[in-house]
Amino acid sequence: MRRAASIQLHPEALRHNLAVARGLAPGVSMWTVIKAEGYGHGLLWAAEVLAGASDGLAVSQIGEARALREAGFDGPLLVLQGPHDVGELRACHQLRLEPVIHETAQLDHLDAVPVRLPTVWVKLNTGMNRLGFGPPDAEGVARRLRAAGHGSWGVHWMTHLACADEPEHPQNARQLEGFAAAVSPLPGQASVANSAALFAGWGRAPGLDPERVCWARPGIMLYGAHPASVPADAPPEGPQADLRPAMTVQAPIIAIQPLEPGSMVGYGATWTADAPGRAGIVAMGYADGYPRHAPSGTPVRVRDRICPLIGRVSMDMLAVDLTDCPQAGVGDLATLWGEGLPVERVARAAGTISYELLTRVADRLQPAR
Structure with a gap:
């Protein structure tokens, strides 16, 4: 399916x-x-x-x-x-x-x-x-x-x-x-x-x-990924090494949740809002190959802006903080890695390597139509 x-x-x-x-x-x-x-x-x-x-x-x-x-x-x-x-x-x-x-x-x-x-x-x-x-x-x-x-x-x-x-x-x-x-x-x-x-x-x-x-x-x-080990202070990323990503992984925003100070997001309530804002719910989770252990703050690209992941990654969904991206809404595509967001950067935030992220989506996701 x-x-x-x-x-x-x-x-x-x-x-x-x-x-x-x-x-x-x-x-x-x-x-x-x-x-x-x-x-x-x-x-x-x-x-x-x-x-x-x-x-x-x-x-x-x-x-x-x-x-x-x-x-x-x-x-x-x-x-x-x-x-x-x-x-x-x-x-x-x-x-x-x-x-x-x-x-x-x-x-x-x-x-x-x-x-x-x-x-x-x-x-x-x-x-x-x-x-x-x-x-x-x-x-x-x-x-x-x-x-x-x-x-x-x-x-x-x-x-x-x-x-x-x-x-x-x-x-x-x-x-x-x-x-x-x-x-x-x-x-x-x-x-x-x-x-x-x-x-x-x-x-x-x-x-x-x-x-x-x-x-x-x-x-x-x-x-398109540089082979530097992770973690590292500042390994070259794709564009800096003159490499280009051969894969872009995207998923739609399927819901927007308004947040108030004290609002908690996701399983275990591991992330709490400290100011009014918005959470975008993206239809991508660990069943799709995204790392479950990716922490809050892992970068996600929405409408040419880098927005931080917030809360725990679920099986089919993850949440991103859209507070600084007010124009984003349901139906917009979030880039999990690829063009505009080097996979090395996501891997570094998640404490893994680009090899793992790229190979985890094999046989799970289909090319976009």
Whole structure:
């Protein structure tokens, strides 16, 4: 059933943001990351917008890659988690995927199945301690892959930086140095840069031969959000970073409540008016993906003015203080984030990150008609 809240998608913003990513790393190839339903924007929508402009699409799981192939996307597809079992390994071959191998069990699957993968990426765990082989194992992994007939078109290398959104953090230097030391003696392409690492200037993996082919993996920045951690004092927001929001979330004001001094709003009566005013009731709540824990004061945009959220967020509704926006009324649209209100600003107020807000609306809200 259609919800009152809706999203507007901006394809031109997605393409613009990819151009920003390319400007941060000239000459570096781009895997555009569209996992998690295109960060909440829609897997197939993101693929359709980006496929012609990117060098390849990156997803998390085989099921996402299968959906893209079935929809007609025939370009390079990187699968960041690689195959989880023998059946998915066969799918990598059938669907012409470039899987990321990060675990010994995956090597065992490769030995057990009579298929040969021409291109394989190997993930090294340089300090994130999430996925990947230890750097000392890199040469052995490559040898095992080639002995089994894999990587005829290339065995390539990647790692993931834990603190790229804090460029001065010493963990970055440790990881970059460890990756370069492990990979420099080995052939193949390299990839270290997500969105944050691109902004830090690491699109071309530091410490490697400058002639080596490198790939970046921009994700969150494509959708118009800066990858800075939250909370932070003053992280760059979309427009300041030359990024444009690819999603605007809006919902109508469905009621106006007059407020007197002492009037309380919402469950638990957590907000109390200290002067006469007006509350606008917006048809957006946590069932629509808005964070229930967003506190009073979280910004909402109404008629080009920033109005504070007041009281607790309900399942289908939230309230905003319209006292300083007297022209607003029933039927006006409130912008929860998007054009005119960067999602990072809302995330900061709610004590979360833009990634969570964007992906929470996936499969809940429909594009506005």
